[in-house]
Amino acid sequence: MSIRFHPRNEILLAYATGTLEEAASVLIATHLALCPQCRTAVGCMEAVGGALLDALPAAALDDRNLTQMMTRLDEPASVPAPAKAADDLSSTRSPGTSAMLPQPLRGYVAGDNAAHLPWHRLMNLDYIDLKTRGRGRARLLRVSPGGTIPYHGHSGEEFVLVLAGGYSDGTGAYHRGDVASADPSLRHAPVAEPGEACICMTVNYGVLLPTRILAPLARLFRGRVH
Numbered sequence: 001m002s003i004r005f006h007p008r009n010e011i012l013l014a015y016a017t018g019t020l021e022e023a024a025s026v027l028i029a030t031h032l033a034l035c036p037q038c039r040t041a042v043g044c045m046e047a048v049g050g051a052l053l054d055a056l057p058a059a060a061l062d063d064r065n066l067t068q069m070m071t072r073l074d075e076p077a078s079v080p081a082p083a084k085a086a087d088d089l090s091s092t093r094s095p096g097t098s099a100m101l102p103q104p105l106r107g108y109v110a111g112d113n114a115a116h117l118p119w120h121r122l123m124n125l126d127y128i129d130l131k132t133r134g135r136g137r138a139r140l141l142r143v144s145p146g147g148t149i150p151y152h153g154h155s156g157e158e159f160v161l162v163l164a165g166g167y168s169d170g171t172g173a174y175h176r177g178d179v180a181s182a183d184p185s186l187r188h189a190p191v192a193e194p195g196e197a198c199i200c201m202t203v204n205y206g207v208l209l210p211t212r213i214l215a216p217l218a219r220l221f222r223g224r225v226h
């Protein structure tokens with residue numbers, strides 16, 4: 001497996017510092033489970049950040065600060081910690097639609113076999129909403145071999161991680177482990193490659209901007225349809 005398309009450095013840095021939203025964190029962590037190059041880069045970023053923190057002088061805490069800190073430690077976390085890449089990378093083998101999904105994505109779909117997940121059908125694609133907190137909407141999408149997602153644009157940023165099969169558009173051809181990004185300047189009609197269903201994880205920070213005849217598909221990107 002040769003990964004050609006990677007997340008931007010600023011996205012990896014946000015992940016390494018824990019400032020990335022949950023939806024995008026899950027996508028990046030799943031990519032890291034498949035990509036040694038980005039795992040190394042994130043490890044270096046975390047090491048540099050740790051060294052900088054160690055170099056800072058210790059700040060004194062008064063009684064009120066200490067009480068507030070202890071109270072917060074007893075509270076449940078309001079937002080889950082950013083997901084980290086799995087230690088077991090056996091799922092990096094070439095998949096089919098029944099292949100193992102990498103961690104940490106596995107924990108969000110209650111299963112590791114893509115063929116047996118609870119897919120919903122909408123027009124010419126299948127989807128699963130992933131429950132995450134924050135503005136980003138995370139989903140799995142599955143498009144049949146040779147299938148096309150009709151021509152559309154985006155009102156905000158989108159990240160796509162390919163998990164099985166592949167697809168192409170005007171920006172390139174994407175396969176297992178590749179991460180594509182889109183912004184409002186992009187208009188495209190992704191086409192799944194023949195031979196195997198294309199399964200992707202997507203994170204959207206906006207809505208799909210389709211043509212008029214694609215109103216049902218637009219609902220998928222504006223909110224949950226179930």
